[in-house]
Amino acid sequence: MKLTTDLSGLWANVERMGKFEANFNLQEDHSPDFELDKDLSSTAGLDIQLEDLELENGVLSVKGRQVLLFIPDQGQAIDEVLGGIKEGRKFHVADCKTLNSMRQKNRFNRYKATYNTSGLFKVYGVSYETGDSVEGEAELRVCKNCLSYLNYKGYRHGKGLPKKQIYNEYDISEFLSEYSTLFSSMPDRSQVVDKGGYSDDWAEVSTNYRATVNFCCEQCGVDLNSNKRLLHTHHISGNKRENHPDNLKALCIDCHRKQPHHDYMRVTHENMLFLNGLRREQGLFNISNWNQARNVADKAVDGLLRFYEKSGYPLPEINFIIKNNEQSTFQLEVAWPSLKKGIAISAEDIKAGQLYGWNVLSVGEALSEMNQ
Template identity: 45%
Template sequence: MKLHFPIEQLRSQIQKMGAAERPYKLNVALTDPLPDFIEIINRGGGAEIELKDVETMGGLLSSNGAQIVLYIPDQGQNIDQVLESGLDGKKVHVADCQTLEQMRQRNRFQRYRAVVNTSGDFEVFGHSKKTFSSVEGSARLRVCINCLKHLNYQGYVSTPARKGEILSNFDLKNFFAHYSSLFRYLPKSFIEDKGGYAENWKEVSAQFRESKNFVCESCNVDLKQAKALLHTHHIDGNKRHNDTANLQALCADCHRKQPLHDHMYIKRRDMATIQQFRKAQYIIGSTTSWDNLFELVDSAFEGLLRLYQKQGSAKPEIGYEVTGASGAVVAESEIAWPTAKFAVVSNPDDKRSLESMAWKAITLEEALREFRDRK
């Protein structure tokens, strides 16, 4: 949607005020920072992105502020088996793992296709041994194990007994939701369907949240000053089952972590706001237990937090804010050890601010890579 600013009306009002015109010029050329990219994201399913535009964000694959995946469409002579069962195909990459690094070193990275895809179905081709001809089709490919290891996704490394369960239950929509706070844009196909509610749902939700004094029934954060971040959750997942016994007031973070809400996402600024309230209300702090830290941390950092626990690190604080001499907050960290002046941040600006105050700060991506490279 394009916004039209009434510049001529503004100029007319300035002239009426008697202000003199001053010459000006732009020092940089203005270009669209996301040419056609929003359209690509909204197409979802398998919209392709040029490999030159592939970046990383928190160890994840990204492009222009959106999460993407990589896969190899050419399945060679295995195409028949792949079309029958995607488990036999070349793997889908969701993180900048060791496999991708090896492919770059061997000059084979160009074999990949970068796409926005939350469906799990990928367009593939190859040479059939059955028909001795080229074959194309769609296959549900499996995620790369090295990617799960790199991210410690859902504790893939730290809880090895669950590896099989995590791999077999992997779903791209769940995965995108898990890391949604790191990205500026999400495909429309990912955003939770707003339909299906009763006609009076807004009134029902407002009255129920007010009856709970706008306090989350899971983490107990008081959101009277940010009421939009408190949701009304249907316990059984039925959006029309509005009996009070089936409703629960949950903050946006606790709501997205419910079993029936794996596809719900949360914006980074909303997550930061919730963490600020939790900290101010002493819900998170130096005395918070490990189990509660895992429940309250931004899920994008959960895998890293579990790696720190596994290596025997002291219990950190989450959502920790660092203040300057004036008492104003100068930097925010997702995970921090204040006494050691060490923090993990998502924003490079926060990293620079902390380093200027004699802290050691690393990004999520740097922290994950440190753990991976120790092996």
């Protein structure tokens, strides 16, 4: 029997609700990117060759993913490393002098790459007591020369207790978050961070709380009604189940990653451009001192700004926009307009600035210059 029912009204309602296309695939993803991310997210890491390592950004990366490099072989110290008695071999995050020395000595093949945020690394060695091969997972510490190379949190100029505190409180998740704008291929937060810990009604709690502050960041004041996904609800204490309003704070994704007690949080360069564009439009970009400059600047240039302040540079412009013509603009993360000098993240902005007669460096080039 032929059906003659008019379904046009039903389809009109479907169109109004928006189309939904199911992506249902029982096949396991064996794409090269999937395998790469799977290896890099493990505590065992990925074997890499010297030519695989990318150094253009100052921090280390492999195929566009920011990574840590570590040596799994702990030799005869393996028992003490696994027992937490010895720190073990340091892992690297930047193109420091130690890593450069290892390359020159042709000892680079000892390293593995990972972006696992647990702080645990799969290591092995030969027991000094028994002579047996031993393996397991151990906590390793960051290389101090890497912290100095990046001037991480002011480590380069720190002394005594503050310098020791920066080293002792170094957090991998926080570090990867702070430099995530330099990379286009870093994994999403869901691939790195355990989703557990939040209460079952967290989505509703978060939405309701952000609505009470009219979807404005309680740190920098930016109004994010136009893009609510960039406004998060932060647990001040770090306890993800403590949802009392006194423990909650609405923060834009940039301010959120600058807080203690958060997991890995990827912030793209595009997100930062959007946020700072809104901040400028909303009159929130008044910078009169170095602290204010660092508060609104991309975290990837924080160490550079601390260095420039200590070195007596004049206060720079942050997120400086130059109109080349009516259709073309380029943006510098840090700029000294009177000197026509600046730092940019986007390769297109670097090229445009240089063509326009500016001395524009990448973040990696600026870090290299700082360490000369």
